[in-house]
Amino acid sequence: MRRLWPGALALLLLASVIAGALGALVSAAPSIELGGLADDLYLRRVVVFTFWQALLSAALSTGLAIPVARALARREDLPGRSWLLKLVSLPLVVPSIVAVFGIVAVYGRSGWLNDFVSFLGAPRWEGLYGLSGILIAHVFFNLPLAVRLLLPLWSAVPGETWRLVAQLGMRSGAIWRLIEWPLLRQALPGVAGLVFMLCFTSFAVVLTLGGGPAASTVEVAIYQALRFDFDPGRAVFLALLELLSCALLVGLGQRFVMAMPSEITPGRAHARPDLKGWLGRGADLLLIGAITVFVALPLAAVAVSGVAGPVGKVLSDDLFWSCALRSLVIALCAAPLALAIGWSLLGMCARLRLAHARPGWADGVELSGSLVIVVPPIVLGTGFFILLSPHVDVYAAGPPLVVLVNALMGVPYVLRVLGPLHRQMSARYERLSENLGLRGLSRLRLVEARLLRRPLGLALGLCAALSVGDLGVIALFGTRDNATLPLLLYQKMASYRMDEAAVIALLLIVMCLGIFATIERAVGGRS
Amino acid sequence: MLRVDALAARLGGMRLRFSLDVSAGECVAVIGPSGAGKSTLLALIAGFEVAESGRVLIDGRDVTALEPVSRPVSIVFQEHNLFPHLDVAANVGLGLHPALRLRPEDHAEIAGALERVGLAGLERRRPGQLSGGQRQRVALARALVRRRPVLLLDEPFAALGPALRQEMLDLLDRLRRDRGLAVLMVSHHPDDARHIAERTVFVHGGEILVSGTTEDVLGASRSTELRAYLGDAPG
The missing domain is CATH 1.10.8 (Helicase, Ruva Protein; domain 3)
Known part of the structure; x- marks a missing residue:
């Protein structure tokens, strides 16, 4: 087993972190009266609501993504389409707490929607907090994700197919029934399953928009048990429950781990023949317009209210700067760590597959990197909380733990972005490189880093952006003294200092996109 | 049956210009290097690409302005059919x-x-x-x-082994005789042309450089480009 040690080291790290956290949870479990908790009416309601909102969110996001993706796929020649796709991809990197701020600014009690509605003389809408707010936010994040995952399916249609379609005289309806739907049907369970998982474990959205115990999820209940009720027993119970549900869900659908397209492949030059009808054209433009407005409005609201807010006051606050710096440092530590872990695992996979002829082991290694999908960050965090609280000040240990958990959260993204390309690269060049004696760092420098430069930049930038904007584990460990920028934003929102929150939201989004763009450019090179 | 009359188009930076006739029941092979415009010729006839000028006539009817579905043409690609x-x-x-x-x-x-x-x-x-x-x-x-009276084939048997290709060519030959189809077949193999095509055209740089009976075109190849394309293989 030559030169498998970097991958083995990464596996060991993954295993010890997950085993440590889970071990702590399980060893704490016997001291808790599980039976009593299982009978708890509140907990039962929380579990039912968690499933219900995830189901609705997944159905809405995926269901709406189908016509939107189809419209975008059909209108390849739409002016500004590539900008539109970038805009629609924004929710993938926008911190959830910022998006929540934008959604409140648009749909909230004194938001833009109500301004508009009362201008028309209609009654104001005050139902944002609760299920409807959670659904709006989840659709805001996951509709674009689903569109991005579905859209490449259309470019996978061979050019010959569109020519045959034209020659056979198929109309829109027949094209949908005979070509597009069969294509989508294979991908839909995976997409819907992924969205379901993301909504099942969503934290910031439910915390801020849930609005009370009636609309709380397992994830938020864990947070409340640890932070407000000081009831570790209940947290352990809920964490184990969530772990079990996630494992079950992933087990049900192995396909949840989907390859994330690293970029949208350019469409083929062969135009489909059903684009000329006015009805179809109008429907497509309407759909594209609707998704644009839906995605752009909350972001615009963040920008507008941020610029109008007390910028000077926020910028002269030392707390803001220390939080921003802490967020930056956490991201700059977590992203390379995620990349190192993911890259080592991929290297190990390639060698297992090609040099040791063990493709099964290789698949196992790759799957283990995505384990964090089964073990949600908040479960890891709870485990560490239980593990460390007897020995050290858990709040002081916060930032390093956040780095670690954020890095683990980034690993699945690294694997999704780099995995397929790494596999392709190693299939082509692994044996040649071995033959030439190109190994280790020189291979990394001369072959791998050059061939995979762009996806490497994308993976690193994505991890950093996610880490900057994450409000998950930090909520468990954060205090006033070790807060990150997303936590500071949440604290301002929770204490209704919305004008300051607006400025912080804008600065956080700027920081997030700035880090993403800088890293992607610096590492990946100009496109 | 099929008449291509000074059909002009652009492919990348290359100007294409084709004139060609295929009678009912006849098979014409189209040979030539990659990127010469062979597939574009078929795409123009089938209506997938729009010509800048010139005409396509099928059975005496001008079909140049028609949509692909309205043209009396069938096409078979190398794959994804x-x-x-x-x-x-x-x-x-x-x-x-x-x-x-x-x-x-x-x-x-x-x-x-x-x-x-x-x-x-x-x-x-x-x-x-x-x-x-x-x-x-x-x-x-x-x-x-x-x-449809016109059958276009774009390297239809390129992915098949030699014996299977022979078999498929025999089948094609039978079908076009039974139905009186005008067949235009793009191929990379001179053998395909010999096996089935009465006439062969050699496409190079977007135009038909050589055209004649298959025997003539593949036999005494006088054009430098055609000789370069066919290589040193005898005949």
């Missing part, structure tokens, strides 16, 4: 009704066409369960049920 999620009968049936609303008598016709290409009884198979040669037979069966 079948929809992988539809069974063989449905793939052929698409040639009868583009939304696959088939009448009872259509099924009999599909079965008949499959029998003629040597695939009797395979209606329920999926393309993934067929060999490469069988898939191309299904595509030919679809062309048969469409009953």
Whole structure:
């Protein structure tokens, strides 16, 4: 087993972190009266609501993504389409707490929607907090994700197919029934399953928009048990429950781990023949317009209210700067760590597959990197909380733990972005490189880093952006003294200092996109 | 039957210009290096690409301005001729009704066409369960049920082994004689042309450089480009 040690080291790290956290949870479990908790009416309601909102969110996001993706796929020649796709991809990197701020600014009690509605003389809408707010936010994040995952399916249609379609005289309806739907049907369970998982474990959205115990999820209940009720027993119970549900869900659908397209492949030059009808054209433009407005409005609201807010006051606050710096440092530590872990695992996979002829082991290694999908960050965090609280000040240990958990959260993204390309690269060049004696760092420098430069930049930038904007584990460990920028934003929102929150939201989004763009450019090179 | 009259188009930076005639029941082979414009010639005839000038006449009718569906033409590509999620009968049936609303008598016709290409009884198979040669037979069966007088083939048998290619060429030869089809076949193999085509045209740089009986074109190749294309292989 030559030169498998970097991958083995990464596996060991993954295993010890997950085993440590889970071990702590399980060893704490016997001291808790599980039976009593299982009978708890509140907990039962929380579990039912968690499933219900995830189901609705997944159905809405995926269901709406189908016509939107189809419209975008059909209108390849739409002016500004590539900008539109970038805009629609924004929710993938926008911190959830910022998006929540934008959604409140648009749909909230004194938001833009109500301004508009009362201008028309209609009654104001005050139902944002609760299920409807959670659904709006989840659709805001996951509709674009689903569109991005579905859209490449259309470019996978061979050019010959569109020519045959034209020659056979198929109309829109027949094209949908005979070509597009069969294509989508294979991908839909995976997409819907992924969205379901993301909504099942969503934290910031439910915390801020849930609005009370009636609309709380397992994830938020864990947070409340640890932070407000000081009831570790209940947290352990809920964490184990969530772990079990996630494992079950992933087990049900192995396909949840989907390859994330690293970029949208350019469409083929062969135009489909059903684009000329006015009805179809109008429907497509309407759909594209609707998704644009839906995605752009909350972001615009963040920008507008941020610029109008007390910028000077926020910028002269030392707390803001220390939080921003802490967020930056956490991201700059977590992203390379995620990349190192993911890259080592991929290297190990390639060698297992090609040099040791063990493709099964290789698949196992790759799957283990995505384990964090089964073990949600908040479960890891709870485990560490239980593990460390007897020995050290858990709040002081916060930032390093956040780095670690954020890095683990980034690993699945690294694997999704780099995995397929790494596999392709190693299939082509692994044996040649071995033959030439190109190994280790020189291979990394001369072959791998050059061939995979762009996806490497994308993976690193994505991890950093996610880490900057994450409000998950930090909520468990954060205090006033070790807060990150997303936590500071949440604290301002929770204490209704919305004008300051607006400025912080804008600065956080700027920081997030700035880090993403800088890293992607610096590492990946100009496109 | 098929007349291509000074048909002009642009491909990348290259100007293409073609004139060509194919009679009913005749097979003309199109040979030439990659990127010479062979496939574009077929795409122009089928209406997938729009010509800048010139005309395509089929049976004396000018079809240059028609949509692909309205042209009396069928085409078979090298691959991706079948929809992988539809069974063989449905793939052929698409040639009868583009939304696959088939009448009872259509099924009999599909079965008949499959029998003629040597695939009797395979209606329920999926393309993934067929060999490469069988898939191309299904595509030919679809062309048969469409009953269009012109058949275009874009390197249809390039992915098949030598024996299978012979077999497919024989089948094609039989079908076009039975139906009196005007066949235009792009191929990289001079052997294909020898096997089936009465005439052969050599396309180079977007135009037909040499044209004549297959024997003449492949035999005494006087053009430098044609000699370079055919290489040193005798004949």
